[in-house]
Amino acid sequence: MRIISWNVNGVRAIAKKNFFRDLNTIQADILCLQEIKANEQQVLETLEPLDEYYIYVNPAERPGYSGTAILTKTKPLGITTGINLPEHDTEGRVLCMETETFFLVNVYVPNSGAELKRLGYRQEWDLAFFHYLKNLEQTKPVIVCGDLNVAHKPVDLARPKDNYNKYAGYMQEEIDGMDRFTSGGLADTFRSLYPDAKDRYTWWSFRAGARSKNVGWRIDYFLVSESFLPQVKEAFILEKIEGSDHCPVGIEV
Numbered sequence: 477m478r479i480i481s482w483n484v485n486g487v488r489a490i491a492k493k494n495f496f497r498d499l500n501t502i503q504a505d506i507l508c509l510q511e512i513k514a515n516e517q518q519v520l521e522t523l524e525p526l527d528e529y530y531i532y533v534n535p536a537e538r539p540g541y542s543g544t545a546i547l548t549k550t551k552p553l554g555i556t557t558g559i560n561l562p563e564h565d566t567e568g569r570v571l572c573m574e575t576e577t578f579f580l581v582n583v584y585v586p587n588s589g590a591e592l593k594r595l596g597y598r599q600e601w602d603l604a605f606f607h608y609l610k611n612l613e614q615t616k617p618v619i620v621c622g623d624l625n626v627a628h629k630p631v632d633l634a635r636p637k638d639n640y641n642k643y644a645g646y647m648q649e650e651i652d653g654m655d656r657f658t659s660g661g662l663a664d665t666f667r668s669l670y671p672d673a674k675d676r677y678t679w680w681s682f683r684a685g686a687r688s689k690n691v692g693w694r695i696d697y698f699l700v701s702e703s704f705l706p707q708v709k710e711a712f713i714l715e716k717i718e719g720s721d722h723c724p725v726g727i728e729v
Contacts, residue, residue: 477729480504481621481696483722486513491522493719502724505549510584510623512543519545536568543568544582559608564601578704579612583622588644595649602653606660617701623722624697626650631674632694645695662699665711665727676713679722696725
């Protein structure tokens with residue numbers, strides 16, 4: 477099974493580019509999208525050509541903002557939205573699909589913001605989301621994928637010294653939240669399989685030609701329950717797929 481995650485930075489915008497051609501290349505059995513920036517009807521209309529998939533959507537209450545979607549060729553046992561906490565469930569950030577052997581959680585983690593105004597909220601979110609995942613894990617293993625909005629280690633961004641404790645995505649509080657996941661039983665699939673990989677990023681600023689220079693950040697992940705890690709046969713980053721400021725990432729299980 478090939479599972480892909482992609483922050484598309486607006487599903488209607490990316491659909492006007494090479495999105496459908498790229499999906500044909502990617503060949504995903506399950507595709508998790510973040511930052512869809514559309515309501516359910518808009519998503520279904522935009523993705524109408526993809527008739528081989530069941531499509532599920534968790535839009536934000538605020539129009540044109542955030543939101544997640546899952547496209548799957550196999551009908552799930554169940555779909556749930558949010559983490560059952562009203563204070564965290566208005567922005568469409570979590571969409572969970574249950575299969576016979578695992579829960580697949582598609583997540584778009586809040587960004588702390590250019591002026592770090594949401595850093596405190598981000599810390600609350602990280603803790604609540606961790607508890608949500610550990611609760612699911614009591615039933616069966618979890619696969620967590622999406623834009624986690626944090627570069628975990630210095631190797632995960634091109635200029636760690638310039639960014640550490642200065643900018644959203646590489647604040648110590650955010651790193652601590654990621655540490656909670658990885659020390660709490662969730663393995664980073666790409667780093668587990670490729671511990672020494674360098675210059676592998678998933679997001680690039682639109683500014684100053686960052687993508688052409690590969691001045692990027694690895695902030696999109698697949699985390700899995702440690703018990704499930706032996707089932708992960710491959711983890712990959714598809715840097716050559718464009719259309720968004722993020723590229724797709726994926727695993728094969």
